[in-house]
Amino acid sequence: MSSTVNNLLSADALTRIERECAKYPVDQRQSAVMAALAIAQDELGWLAKDTIAAVAQILGMAPVAAYEVASFYNMYDLAPVGKFKITVCTNLPCALSGGVDAADYLKTKLGITFNETTADGKFTLKEGECLGACGDSPVMILNNKRMCSFMHPEQIDALLAECGHGKAGA
Amino acid sequence: MALISALNPLLTTGWSRGDDGWRLADYEARGGYVQLRRLLNDKVSQDDLIAEVKKSVLRGRGGAGFPTGLKWSFMPRAFPGDKYVVCNSDEGEPGTFKDRDLMRFDPHSVIEGMIIAGYAMGAGRGYNYIHGEIFDIYERFEEALDEARSAGLLGQKILGSEFSFELFAHHGYGAYICGEETGLLESLEGKKGQPRYKPPFPASYGLYGKPTTINNTETFAAIPFILAIGGEKFLGMGKPNNGGTKLFSVSGHVNRPGNYEIPLGTPFSTLLDMAGGMRGGRKLKAVIPGGSSAPVLPAEIMMNTTMDYDSIAKAGSMLGSGAVIVMDETVCMVKALERLSYFYFEESCGQCTPCREGTGWLYRVVHRIEHGEGRPEDLDQLNRVTDNIMGRTICALGDAASLPVRSFINHFKSEFEYHIENKKCLIDPAVQRAGSGFFKMESA
Numbered sequence: 093m094s095s096t097v098n099n100l101l102s103a104d105a106l107t108r109i110e111r112e113c114a115k116y117p118v119d120q121r122q123s124a125v126m127a128a129l130a131i132a133q134d135e136l137g138w139l140a141k142d143t144i145a146a147v148a149q150i151l152g153m154a155p156v157a158a159y160e161v162a163s164f165y166n167m168y169d170l171a172p173v174g175k176f177k178i179t180v181c182t183n184l185p186c187a188l189s190g191g192v193d194a195a196d197y198l199k200t201k202l203g204i205t206f207n208e209t210t211a212d213g214k215f216t217l218k219e220g221e222c223l224g225a226c227g228d229s230p231v232m233i234l235n236n237k238r239m240c241s242f243m244h245p246e247q248i249d250a251l252l253a254e255c256g257h258g259k260a261g262a
Numbered sequence: 263m264a265l266i267s268a269l270n271p272l273l274t275t276g277w278s279r280g281d282d283g284w285r286l287a288d289y290e291a292r293g294g295y296v297q298l299r300r301l302l303n304d305k306v307s308q309d310d311l312i313a314e315v316k317k318s319v320l321r322g323r324g325g326a327g328f329p330t331g332l333k334w335s336f337m338p339r340a341f342p343g344d345k346y347v348v349c350n351s352d353e354g355e356p357g358t359f360k361d362r363d364l365m366r367f368d369p370h371s372v373i374e375g376m377i378i379a380g381y382a383m384g385a386g387r388g389y390n391y392i393h394g395e396i397f398d399i400y401e402r403f404e405e406a407l408d409e410a411r412s413a414g415l416l417g418q419k420i421l422g423s424e425f426s427f428e429l430f431a432h433h434g435y436g437a438y439i440c441g442e443e444t445g446l447l448e449s450l451e452g453k454k455g456q457p458r459y460k461p462p463f464p465a466s467y468g469l470y471g472k473p474t475t476i477n478n479t480e481t482f483a484a485i486p487f488i489l490a491i492g493g494e495k496f497l498g499m500g501k502p503n504n505g506g507t508k509l510f511s512v513s514g515h516v517n518r519p520g521n522y523e524i525p526l527g528t529p530f531s532t533l534l535d536m537a538g539g540m541r542g543g544r545k546l547k548a549v550i551p552g553g554s555s556a557p558v559l560p561a562e563i564m565m566n567t568t569m570d571y572d573s574i575a576k577a578g579s580m581l582g583s584g585a586v587i588v589m590d591e592t593v594c595m596v597k598a599l600e601r602l603s604y605f606y607f608e609e610s611c612g613q614c615t616p617c618r619e620g621t622g623w624l625y626r627v628v629h630r631i632e633h634g635e636g637r638p639e640d641l642d643q644l645n646r647v648t649d650n651i652m653g654r655t656i657c658a659l660g661d662a663a664s665l666p667v668r669s670f671i672n673h674f675k676s677e678f679e680y681h682i683e684n685k686k687c688l689i690d691p692a693v694q695r696a697g698s699g700f701f702k703m704e705s706a
Contacts, residue, residue: 115389115430117344120470122452126394126435153452164454164611167394167436183356184554184601185513185587190700197700221438221605222356222554223395226513226585227520230700236435237397244700 100146105135109150121151125161129168138169167236174209174216176255179233182219185226194230194243201252267536268523270499272487272507277367286409289370295415297489298374301381302423308339311382317493319505324350324478325582327571336465337383338473346474347379347388349482352434352441354393356554357585360509360521361479365399369406375482380427383475387428391446394434403431438609442657443476456613457657480509500526504570512537514588526570533569541699544590552582554602555662557669592697594687595674599666600632606663617660620651624667631678634685641671641678
């Protein structure tokens, strides 16, 4: 079993997971599951069932308990996504300042709708619920970690260009 | 960056340098950690400390408005085992973005507030649960914690005293329900964030079953400032029963969306002016004054209301987290409600049947009205569904989903009726679209 863990996650990821575990009482390693799943997802792109089971094993919890967490929180991807996942907030405060328009603009540019990935596997588009940055709307997050603020057409074009949109290859 | 401005700045005094003023040295240069040092040096008693917080009439800044000092006094300080202090920074209420800026521009005020809370309640460990979507802020908070640890402000025998306190950051990963305090505790324990029955309350059975006090980020951040000026003076900055200044997140159809710090009791019209007034000079139609879960109020009511817990409650809504969503005359109220109803449907944790099924019903019925398929009986139907949700669930999400439905129909009934009768919006879709300003066709 431990070879499964070693095969799936790098030594660096395992170290980072242990650092998260150290935040909690020694008998509460399960508390680190959210961070550990995020670390695993960063490394492997998405969370396959084997990956979730490996994380569960590291933390000493039942695989199904880790799966419950992975499937409850919406920033975990339980299926492959593009190299760049863009999550756009369309909730009311953002919609009042162009959130829905920004999503429409992205859909047209990328030729996909929400929960789809471009044919070249580069981009996935997601509809987000409140990202907690309504004052900066339109807002979107890139690959769960980078908040992009005030995303009007010019800024969206720049972001897509930065991600290599329109260029051949990855 | 969200623009900021303040009347009587207190919590936002350190924000003026933006991303260049958040480090420990900057915080200490403006008087940071002086209050913690004083408490430890003078061995101030826990009773005196809690009495000072009570005097300030600081009310919880996360939404419920419960008096902080009273909450702190519920902790069984003599309980011999582990006790916890938890900060709720899972800021996901649509319209709210103040805690993000607090942790971005002044994370040490939150840290100092949490250490002082630990001291007041005899807790040895704390966690700050940060909204997963603001990961860059979580990383900054971790850096600030490292600074505090290196300076001996956290850990064993803080600053040579007998008081020890450990503090860690924990990030969420996309679940609105974790902003509910017991859902947050479940999540912190590494589970689905499904709320617990109360009682028992967290003060007796909290994190890992131990006594726990949970406060909002802004509540903790206010503590050092309150101790610096004194509880009485803080209370005097606001109005009776509504102590101090508060951050308001203003979003929607204003010229300068952003966070504004104002004394509680300030007229809404002043806040609107601070936010640059209405975008494009258009007319104010409605305001949701306390985050998406608070009942919407029409312009004429808002323009005669002051921003404090009691006045907004009297006007028929809630101050909530201080998220002020401003809507102008280009807004179709049916469409606005449809989006909010979708949110609650999407974010219901699924634990209680009335909420899990009811939020779906609310969304589907509002959706069909918006899309020209509404039926004459639908408005009564919506109200009936809210009757079957409210007060019948473990947590407040069901009520939060119901209050917008009731208030939108109550105040803007004719717009809903127009939709049902005419199968279309009262407001031309082209006008609605122009309101967002996305393509900058209009100059603000």
